[in-house]
Amino acid sequence: MSTDDTQDRPLKMRSRRIRPYAFTGGRTWTRQTLLVETLISVPRFDPLLSESLMPESKSLYERARVRISIAELSVGLDLPLGVVRVLVSDLASQGAVFIHPTASAYQNDTNVLERILDGLNRLPV
Numbered sequence: 001m002s003t004d005d006t007q008d009r010p011l012k013m014r015s016r017r018i019r020p021y022a023f024t025g026g027r028t029w030t031r032q033t034l035l036v037e038t039l040i041s042v043p044r045f046d047p048l049l050s051e052s053l054m055p056e057s058k059s060l061y062e063r064a065r066v067r068i069s070i071a072e073l074s075v076g077l078d079l080p081l082g083v084v085r086v087l088v089s090d091l092a093s094q095g096a097v098f099i100h101p102t103a104s105a106y107q108n109d110t111n112v113l114e115r116i117l118d119g120l121n122r123l124p125v
Contacts, residue, residue: 027086029086030085030086030088030089031089031092031093032089032092032099034070034085034088034089034099035070035102036069036070036071036074036081037069037070037071037102038069038070038099038100038102039067039068039069039099039100039102040064040067040068040069040070040073040088040092040097040098040099040100041064041065041066041067041068041097041098041100042061042064042065042096042097042098043095043097043098045065046096049061049096050062056077056079056083056087057087057090057091059077060073060077060084060087060088060091060097061091061096061097063076063077064091064097067100070084070085070088073088
């Protein structure tokens with residue numbers, strides 16, 4: 001099989017032959033806390049940036065054009081959760097994706113908790 005044939009194969013087939021740590025250069029840590037429920041999105045899609053990314057990061061970037069969770073990306077791209085976290089963290093550090101705050105970010109913020117409680121109390125019974 002020539003190298004041209006490998007480039008034409010779908011991402012899923014090619015990815016299964018490459019160890020997950022190869023996508024991240026062996027890194028398992030992230031710059032941000034990325035939980036499975038963390039949502040990401042692309043603030044402004046840049047086709048030139050998309051074309052410059054490696055295939056796995058490109059797929060993440062393109063799927064994040066709509067708000068999507070880390071878990072959905074992992075399942076949708078058939079990549080391990082740890083790999084998705086590292087790749088998303090890399091994209092976020094480039095400013096390519098926006099990481100939406102999760103509920104855990106507000107865990108110790110009593111103002112937010114009071115607003116939630118107030119909203120729940122106003123719900124009709």
